[in-house]
Amino acid sequence: MPELPEVETLKRYLDKTSLKQVIDIIKVNDNRVLNVSERDLIKSLKDSRFESTIRHGKYIFVYLNPRYLIMHFGMTGDLEYYHKKEDEPKFSKVIFQFKNDYNLAYLSRRMFGRLDIVETTEEFIEKKKLGPDALKMSFEDFEEATKRRSAIIKNALLNQSFIAGIGNIYSDEILFKSRINPYTKMDSINEIKMKKLFENIKEVLKFGIEKEGNLSTFPREFLIPHRKKEERCPICDNEIKRYDISGRRGFFCPKCQKRS
């Protein structure tokens, strides 16, 4: 459950289920997901409440007053709200039990997600060198940031210091919609295409949020349903090509997304 649309969906889920409830018990099943000591985690959470949440890129900051709990989900993180003890979901790593006996479980299968406690959001964003959130970034900032970089566009979109929230699957979708070849150097994209790219970042991510991050519900005219071998481009019917870049696997249409 990890790119921006999924994380936004988790944020809304947390807001709907768990906000303002007093936390009674913090159960740590596996302390490997903690970037903070178990003692400090408990100290910060016990008897306080999840007051509000902010999402920045793929991170959720949960305001506890006065500190923040940070949730990151890696590739397989999730949240689940449930009542009965025996319904504790598989892969639950940390469980927040509220005074009303309901629980919010933080799950992680591959252990790539992390929980942390910080004093301010700014301090964390600075430490991680996170760029602006993809949905909040202005075109001016986007354009400015692109001018200072020579990286190929696929890597730039994945680079959280440049723009925060886009991952492997959505970056492919954004490039497909923008008709930009993933290997295009950023400084060779003209202003019109750059504007279109910027708009498509927002549109694709917002569409993902509407779909609650559920990739299997994407309509066929998107690239997402065709991310496998021997699929055809929904626009031109050409064969979709697989490519490997910086250890990630992507897909694109060589005919629609010509190198410029």
Next chain:
DNA sequence: AGCGATGTTCGCCG
């Protein structure tokens, strides 16, 4: 049985 996976980080090298 082996491969691949929505992420991040780090060391190496050009």
Next chain:
DNA sequence: TCGGCGAACATCGC
């Protein structure tokens, strides 16, 4: 310094 690459992290489903 920047950017690309590959490995490492850890686990499970197909």
